[in-house]
Amino acid sequence: MQTHKAKRVEITIEAVMESRLTDALKKAGVTGFTVLPVLGGSGRSGAWNRSGQISRASGMVQVVCIIKPDRLDDLLDSAFAVVERHIGVVSVVDCEVLRAERF
Amino acid sequence: MQTHKAKRVEITIEAVMESRLTDALKKAGVTGFTVLPVLGGSGRSGAWNRSGQISRASGMVQVVCIIKPDRLDDLLDSAFAVVERHIGVVSVVDCEVLRAERF
Amino acid sequence: MQTHKAKRVEITIEAVMESRLTDALKKAGVTGFTVLPVLGGSGRSGAWNRSGQISRASGMVQVVCIIKPDRLDDLLDSAFAVVERHIGVVSVVDCEVLRAERF
Amino acid sequence: MDQLLSLAAENLISPIILSFVLGVAASIARSDLSIPEAVAKGLSIYLLFAIGFKGGVSVAAHGIDGKLGLALLSGIILSFVLPLIAFALLRVMTWMDRLDAAAVAAHYGSISIVTFVAATSVLESQGIASEGYMVAVAAAMEAPAILSALWLVAKGGGSGSKGMDSTLMREIMLNGSIVLLVGSFFIGWATGEKGLAEIAPFIVSPFKGVLCLFLLDMGLVAGRGLREGGRILRPGVLAFGVLMPLIGSVCGLGFGLALGLSSGGTALMMVLSASASYIAVPAAMRVALPEANPSLYLTLSLGVTFPFNLTLGIPLYVAVAQMMSGG
Amino acid sequence: MDQLLSLAAENLISPIILSFVLGVAASIARSDLSIPEAVAKGLSIYLLFAIGFKGGVSVAAHGIDGKLGLALLSGIILSFVLPLIAFALLRVMTWMDRLDAAAVAAHYGSISIVTFVAATSVLESQGIASEGYMVAVAAAMEAPAILSALWLVAKGGGSGSKGMDSTLMREIMLNGSIVLLVGSFFIGWATGEKGLAEIAPFIVSPFKGVLCLFLLDMGLVAGRGLREGGRILRPGVLAFGVLMPLIGSVCGLGFGLALGLSSGGTALMMVLSASASYIAVPAAMRVALPEANPSLYLTLSLGVTFPFNLTLGIPLYVAVAQMMSGG
Amino acid sequence: MDQLLSLAAENLISPIILSFVLGVAASIARSDLSIPEAVAKGLSIYLLFAIGFKGGVSVAAHGIDGKLGLALLSGIILSFVLPLIAFALLRVMTWMDRLDAAAVAAHYGSISIVTFVAATSVLESQGIASEGYMVAVAAAMEAPAILSALWLVAKGGGSGSKGMDSTLMREIMLNGSIVLLVGSFFIGWATGEKGLAEIAPFIVSPFKGVLCLFLLDMGLVAGRGLREGGRILRPGVLAFGVLMPLIGSVCGLGFGLALGLSSGGTALMMVLSASASYIAVPAAMRVALPEANPSLYLTLSLGVTFPFNLTLGIPLYVAVAQMMSGG
């Protein structure tokens, strides 16, 4: 099957920052992303988990964008501007996609 | 630790198509997969999110399969037959796995 | 944007083993990880899904750790000690991260 | 007329309607108020179970009259026929292509169970009796409309339709809400008043309150849909969303009178015909007509027709049913 | 006998049982009806809280008789001993290996709290009183069976057992359902009738209705298990799933009579002994005996023994307890 | 004094308090008892809807006196001013830097709606009336404190503050709990006693029971926070967590007396001033002051001040309000 090179960017970010991040992505011309729920985690700022929580203060989500390689830098710049002072993790993986016209 | 080359295929697909996709995967001899929930997303067909929804019409899930590299084409063919006319994203990443006998 | 090489390890493991795994990771000096929920799946031990379940016996979670490449072996050793006799999948992907000082 | 207006006004300031309005307003103002998906599903399971059970108990109490079979048949006919009317209207009134028009039409042949629930609670508070088996009629009307719509697409060349296969057929017929509604109807029927007495403090007393929260949620979802899909609501489309329920209700009225249903039953038949699906049909359309535009049918059904029925439609249908059936 | 049959029949057409049946039927027919995990957990938290609380209130009202300690001890002994019987039976009646047999045996020594809840509601509707502290006995019986099973594996060479460590021990003893049951028992005890009066409209009146929805969910899960794991139910295994609760109930009866419990208390002791765990023990087995086959123990416990107890077992145990304790 | 103690003791052994204690104990003992996030949110939606609605109904019943506007204004002033006091205290009593102190201070100017709910249920069970519009005051007090805190940071050089932008402002003002509280307040007001009668079996009778489960959940979350964040509770910090609510309550008392509120209303004004936010403010702080340490403010607010108010604070404030307002 014909596949095409792309980048899979995964941004783990505080739930309160989700809409700010996706707005920034849209401004940077990123048209597609998927948001995954996160149950809990641990990092330099300690451990957390969502069970029983009602405040959005302590949850995170994972935003996954698959993009053409040449769009990567724009995306990282705009994502970085949002996560800069916040906790969270940004990682990039090389991938292959079907239906390249969609990205 | 001894690891083995494999492919990680990630298919983001409408929830209503999940069982059709997994049936197709099983027919193609794919024996293992994991289904992750998706909270929301955005793409050419607009933005969506699951909060408060009761209909299955507008949700998506992510199906992740790790397979031996030589099985990739079969998998992609059968996955493509299902997603072809539907919205959704298929991506493939090179990975290494422990316990290769399981795949 | 400046990125740094890292490894993304994804461990799909039974929910009952989650705390044992994360304890082992912490002992091995892994300081950051994220836990994702899993809806269902299928493997050699059959198919399962969480809907309507109240027992923790049949669910799984996905633990994702991003680490410096040189820490990979320690991580895999300690993860393997936990998953060894259990069902579950461990995969490793090469990735790039922003803010390398965090890993 | 005066009575009708005051009835509508009274209907409008009920906690149920206002909860829906609150939801819509919160969404449109972009508040982050939201009800978790699991909770919304839990509420809908409660409502389906309760309404089915109570319908069954009422059948157990009043016995089945010969009309049950005819009522079911009428529902099925309506569900088959209404999409044809809707389709014709859409092609005339809007710019929709065949595929989109068929997908929207399917929704209007099928039914909205919450509209039905809201109508039963209006009937109750006005002390108007109705046939308990109307919930079975509701269940029977869920699916046929889908077949009509697929037939419309197939007739037009079928491009865009993946058509009906046995898996989809099973999915539609055994869709969770139909099974729960019919199942609890039979449980209510089998256990009767005695069964009801055991669980009434759960399914009867708090019913209206739960309905409020559920309508709050529907308002939130509808408001989000309007915010995002509002631009599809060109005048023609909007007009269809209000006209079609009126036409549906007239068809329902005809069948109700012909069958000699009680005035409550006639009103419910009107409500079912006037209402548009937002659970079963949208999911079926995603499978069978994946290229039809979901925001068209979701916005119309949930954002236009549902609120219209909830606020103006139901009191109107109840008043007309009473007038015409001499209730 | 006649009375027993009519009692069983009456039991069978209650909303509670029929809800379970609906769930099983929906699953087997592959309907997509499902209750979200979060809602199912919410329902179980409600039931545990309510049953624990009411048990505590009843102890506050009737005082503690000297039998509480003995009843707890009896429960613990039963939980230790029943797995040994179950294990022996399994090795004779089925082809299971040591590991699987031990894992299954653990389930039958422990208890199913929903079976207990269903039994209390049968007792209530028949106006049969029981000792409030039976919920504490239920909690005490959850864990010991696990130790017996691990001992059985260890004795046999231990291959396959990761054995008991302090983490697992803590997890089992402080498992959510035990803590909630015991905690709410103490809250009920401390606040007594006055506390109950405050929250009765929440934990008493809607109780049976909530139980219906919960059993609907259990039916859905059990049906799915049967659909997927049904092939493990060879005749020997199936026979075990029905025989073992009967044997358990006889042991429970012996202890109940020996202690001089009320007929309700004796019935509950029988129910606890007859029931098989499906929450705490399966989770412990995944940790301690990861190589044992989960579909064996889950299908047996939830797909065979639970429905057997729910439909035929409970009325039988109640009738026998009344007969034997002269109630 | 004696009366106060017995009142406190009585308060302490209520199911509500004990449920919270059970949650804390279970968490600290590392039990895996947990309430799913969706269920916890569902419970909080129920409580907000019910308390808002009942407040509105009470306003509909007793009419609005001229004090409503003044009470709202008082609330807003208190919410603006209390953070300044809290900030000064924190800088004196603890080693916190400017940023952390401001973030904590914001919480104490704002309010905890569950503390408010618990207080209303104490008032109710003692038969003390209060102004229905106090829920509107509660809503009005949620946000201003955040502005004060950001001003404190900006004044100090602003490093660490991303400050207030219009998006954040909208998020805070239209935050889900404010919208639901105010929205249901208006629904209650509009539909009055008649609306209440329709849904009372849902929002009135089971209210306290639902509150128990919600407090169980809050106990679980608070206990987890204490287990993980307990080390931040140095003596100075701990002392602040108890002293600040007392100071807040005195301020609230002043305003309550000055406005001539009923003794119940005065008590609620004290409770609002004494309580610390744990929903809206923490989320706003993560956005606006991301570098402030969340475990400081969450542990203090939920792990120290909330339990203090729940157990000792509320009975104290009620007693003082009654004494001072001659109730």
Ligand SMILES: Nc1ncnc2c1ncn2[C@@H]1O[C@H](COP(=O)(O)O)[C@@H](O)[C@H]1O
């Ligand atoms: N190395 C890592 N791998 C995966 N997730 C991480 C990692 N570090 C941090 N996270 C996630 O990001 C959150 C915040 O991290 P931190 O900023 O280090 O406190 C954690 O709670 C995790 O959910």
Ligand SMILES: Nc1ncnc2c1ncn2[C@@H]1O[C@H](COP(=O)(O)O)[C@@H](O)[C@H]1O
């Ligand atoms: N580039 C992308 N990266 C990640 N997810 C995507 C991307 N494009 C689409 N998606 C997901 O697939 C769904 C449907 O996409 P579309 O077919 O473009 O409307 C979206 O709502 C997203 O959840």
Ligand SMILES: Nc1ncnc2c1ncn2[C@@H]1O[C@H](COP(=O)(O)O)[C@@H](O)[C@H]1O
């Ligand atoms: N090849 C695979 N790709 C992705 N997930 C898998 C794979 N194999 C197993 N899994 C997951 O791991 C669980 C246990 O697998 P198994 O040990 O094969 O029964 C399955 O239910 C899946 O959720």
Ligand code: NA
């Ligand atoms: Na219709």
Ligand code: NA
């Ligand atoms: Na047992």
Ligand code: NA
């Ligand atoms: Na305050």
